[in-house]
Amino acid sequence: MASRGAFSNKLGFILAAAGSAVGLGNIWKFPFEVEAGGGAAFVMLYLVFCFVLCFPVMVTEIAIGRKTEKNAVGAFTDLGFKKWKVVGMLGILAGVVILSFYNVVAGWAFGYFIEMIQGNFDIGSNFGGFVSDIGKVGLYGIIFMLVTAYIVSRGVSGGIERAAKILMPTLIIMILGLVLYSFTLPNAMTGVKYYLVPDFSELNLRVIGGALRQAFFSLSLGMGALITYGSYLSKKENIVSSAAYITMFDVGIAFIAGLMMFPLVSYNSGGDMSNIQGGAGLIFVTLPQVFQSLGPVLGIVVGSFFFLLLSFAALTSTVSLLEVPVSYAVDEYGIKRNRAVIVTSIIIFVAGIPSMLGNGYSAFFSNFITYIGAESPTDFMTFFGHLADILLLLGGCLIVFFAAHIWKTKNLNAELSEGYPAYEGSFVQKFLDFTISYFCPVVLGVLFVLVVLSNFFGISLIN
Numbered sequence: 251m252a253s254r255g256a257f258s259n260k261l262g263f264i265l266a267a268a269g270s271a272v273g274l275g276n277i278w279k280f281p282f283e284v285e286a287g288g289g290a291a292f293v294m295l296y297l298v299f300c301f302v303l304c305f306p307v308m309v310t311e312i313a314i315g316r317k318t319e320k321n322a323v324g325a326f327t328d329l330g331f332k333k334w335k336v337v338g339m340l341g342i343l344a345g346v347v348i349l350s351f352y353n354v355v356a357g358w359a360f361g362y363f364i365e366m367i368q369g370n371f372d373i374g375s376n377f378g379g380f381v382s383d384i385g386k387v388g389l390y391g392i393i394f395m396l397v398t399a400y401i402v403s404r405g406v407s408g409g410i411e412r413a414a415k416i417l418m419p420t421l422i423i424m425i426l427g428l429v430l431y432s433f434t435l436p437n438a439m440t441g442v443k444y445y446l447v448p449d450f451s452e453l454n455l456r457v458i459g460g461a462l463r464q465a466f467f468s469l470s471l472g473m474g475a476l477i478t479y480g481s482y483l484s485k486k487e488n489i490v491s492s493a494a495y496i497t498m499f500d501v502g503i504a505f506i507a508g509l510m511m512f513p514l515v516s517y518n519s520g521g522d523m524s525n526i527q528g529g530a531g532l533i534f535v536t537l538p539q540v541f542q543s544l545g546p547v548l549g550i551v552v553g554s555f556f557f558l559l560l561s562f563a564a565l566t567s568t569v570s571l572l573e574v575p576v577s578y579a580v581d582e583y584g585i586k587r588n589r590a591v592i593v594t595s596i597i598i599f600v601a602g603i604p605s606m607l608g609n610g611y612s613a614f615f616s617n618f619i620t621y622i623g624a625e626s627p628t629d630f631m632t633f634f635g636h637l638a639d640i641l642l643l644l645g646g647c648l649i650v651f652f653a654a655h656i657w658k659t660k661n662l663n664a665e666l667s668e669g670y671p672a673y674e675g676s677f678v679q680k681f682l683d684f685t686i687s688y689f690c691p692v693v694l695g696v697l698f699v700l701v702v703l704s705n706f707f708g709i710s711l712i713n
């Protein structure tokens with residue numbers, strides 16, 4: 251049998267996994283979640299969730315993958331629990347659902363890069379026109395999927411790891427450059443203050459739930475992406491410290507993205523932070539206006555730089571999303587990697603067409619579903635986003651429950667001790683034993699139920 255591939259060392263693994271984690275979730279979504287959640291109060295909560303809830307799930311996923319050297323589905327069978335492969339199947343489904351719409355937004359980011367190079371700043375005020383221009387959006391979506399597919403087709407060390415080793419350091423340099431630049435603009439500090447001074451009055455259960463969900467999505471958990479990446483990690487390496495680095499990397503980039511974003515927004519509004527636009531608009535509507543005000547030359551440089559950065563961040567995430575079904579097809583059906591890449595990317599691209607159409611082009615997909623108790627319909631992409639949310643929470647809950655209570659903590663701990671001989675008996679072990687066995691499955695299970703009720707049935711218990 252042909253080799254499945256492997257990361258060449260710990261750094262390669264960490265960069266690839268951090269590449270999966272750092273994406274649109276960090277640079278696009280995190281800042282406006284912070285804005286909605288009361289600034290620094292939200293950031294502090296987010297940090298706690300990342301380390302107390304998400305880090306243990308990450309460790310578990312990587313350990314299951316490395317122990318079995320199998321994809322998200324095969325891993326469960328390989329451990330001897332055939333029925334549990336349904337958890338892996340859910341993960342594959344989540345991967346397909348997420349990548350189908352994630353690729354569309356990544357295509358927008360790339361499209362904006364092309365528009366910025368041409369100095370077309372008006373694109374910001376015409377965001378609605380852009381996303382409903384199906385010719386353009388389709389083309390950018392195809393380009394993004396082709397680049398993703400190309401990287402994945404080159405294999406683990408030659409494709410995924412190599413791309414991460416180039417893109418991640420570039421991304422860090424670009425984002426730091428933009429932070430420094432944005433600090434020099436008038437009113438920058440008003441934005442920074444807004445971002446960093448906590449306002450606990452806006453903290454409520456909804457915000458807390460939102461922080462948890464955001465942390466989970468941002469760390470690429472709950473769908474077997476890290477089971478898959480973990481399956482390519484050498485037994486020599488320390489899983490626990492690797493997961494800690496990946497978490498810090500992701501949290502760090504999200505935090506820095508806020509440091510870049512709020513000064514730009516504050517500059518644009520002349521220091522008035524009372525009425526800033528959240529949601530998709532923060533990046534796709536407000537920022538082009540900011541870039542325009544920098545003048546033609548500087549505006550083009552900074553603007554195209556920003557959207558290229560966003561595209562790079564998205565690319566290492568789309569790569570990890572595609573690798574999940576690809577490695578499943580390769581391991582379980584013995585299909586050649588190239589062929590698996592072609593088939594899965596076509597399926598996923600097609601599954602993404604309703605998301606492309608549902609932003610104004612097609613009335614049907616733009617008003618796809620009206621949830622019970624809702625007054626207005628939800629578009630297809632948002633619907634898929636909600637579906638993804640619950641699949642990840644359910645998947646994460648089942649993965650930790652499985653590891654602690656079905657596969658058993660002692661087996662998990664034996665795997666974690668490989669590459670970390672001092673693990674057994676350490677404080678970290680006690681912390682992880684407790685969180686993986688009880689804390690994470692309970693919190694994720696409860697959150698899953700609450701999110702299903704509030705997203706789909708309009709029953710909000712967390713207001």
Ligand code: PFF
Nearest residue numbers: 271273274275467468470475
């Ligand atoms: N973590 C990515 C982001 O924050 O943009 C999104 C993601 C990638 C989620 C890979 C899940 C996944 F498996």
